[in-house]
Amino acid sequence: MPSPDAVRIADQLRRQQTWAAIVITLAVLFALQFPTVLAHRHHYRPVEGQFLALAVFAATTGWVAVTTWRGRSPGRWRWPLVAVTLAASVIATATVAPDQYLGIPHWSYGTVGWPLTVLVVDRGVGVLAGLLVVHFAVSAVQVAAVGEVAVTLGGALQQSLITSVFQLAVGYGATLLDRIAGTAASAARKEEELRTAEAVREQVHADRKKRYATLARTTMPLLDGLASGALDPADREVRRACAVEGARMRRLFAENAEVDDPLTHELEACVDLAERRGISVQFLTYGERGPVPTATRRLLTEPAVVALASAETAARVTVVGMGDSVTVSVVADVPEDVIPAVRTSEINTSIVCEDGRVWVKTTWTPAR
């Protein structure tokens, strides 16, 4: 099954090939053979047969020109027209004076191949060759029935060969172009795939750099501190900071996933991390929410990420979509001073403390 691209390219090339055949045929008919008929009018019995053949060949070619112009193929009229063309050729041969068979006045013998080429050029060279063989066979029968020829057998063969070689060459060209179209399409597709892959790679790389930049601000100082010994892993605060960085990284990794609801997905990643630390977490979400842009999600979940990573025993995480706004809330037993309060033009954080529990609620209300 050829690809749609190959079909499109092949169609284009085939149309051009058909146009070339049409132009050649019309030129042969009017510039070469029409004057021939006029010059040898006394060799025909009667001459009208020749005019009829000329008219049929020209009309067939003209009809294909019109359908090609409209972007269609000859369709179901192809084979009736082939038959009409061959019939016209038989009439033309029959109205040539027998002593002129295969001579110059018998122009239709070599020329009928051109309208046939126009009709079947898009069906491959095999079909055209078949039609030419039919034509030669019919003509041979007609000539043999009369028994007179203007040329020798060698001359006849030569003439048949010379004209049909041109016609077959055009037909073969069309077949070749079909193959070229397939190659061109697959080459174009490969190039396109390569370009897409390149663009994706660049995007992934840029994302990675951006993520690294985000981590570099917070994770790197921590790792530096641990490596240099400036930070003591036995220190509770250092361990908490590590848990927070771990949660941030989990959220960053979760950002990459193709999911319907990235906000929930990222929070679930952090909930999972907290549960692995033995924290009992309740996670509930209600209400309808639209998509939240990645940068906004990062800000919106930041207090929750820190609270989840810092919780001592239990946390309640709730997400609510109301109208345009989205609220992410966490209640957890954490030290109040560790929770960052995110405040931008669109995001607001409220913190309430009660009995050793901190409730941090971050709401995003997109500006209209």
Added chain:
Amino acid sequence: MIRVAVVDDHPVVIAGVRAWCADADPPIEVVNADASPRAWQDSAERADVVLLDLQLEVGSLAFDRLQHLVDQGQQVIVYTMRTDRQTALTCLDIGAHSYLTKAEGEHHLVAAIHAAAENRPYMPPTLSGALATNPDPLCPRLAPREIDVLLEWFHSESKEMVARSLNLSVRTVNSYLDRVRVKYASVGRTARTKAALVARAIQDGLVHVDDL
């Protein structure tokens, strides 16, 4: 003494409920704890409140059992693992007194049983979140402040925190929550349990007839 029947097929849940009820004040007696159809039938006659697990059979929710109990005038607290909004709303519409998730602990369970026994409303936090975000155009019309209170209660699970966050007293927070619950009792399918809740709320001065 308040008598409660527990319809649940998990022994550990029954044991937990028994333990919580034993410590309750005023005291609560667990008169029946089983999931068999017979026990479930008996419970309606012997108990003041039925605690009903919705997922007694795999793949189906026991809405029909809830309907049956409600038709008998029984106050039912649905006690379930499910947190989805639609299930909660359906249970309230049928006439359940309250919808409590199993993640919500002792405090809510005991408070809900006490409230149910007296036909007074009780609003657990998860149900509060479900009601605040109810998209049904036929749901009771809630004032913006009522929605604020519902959401804050859902988020924080602490009435003290809601009161501080919204600059209200805990008493006011409670009355907002109760009013919303009564509003829901006065819409949808009719049920004796709903009518009892509304009547009690009017007697307590929680709502006026004109408000509903």
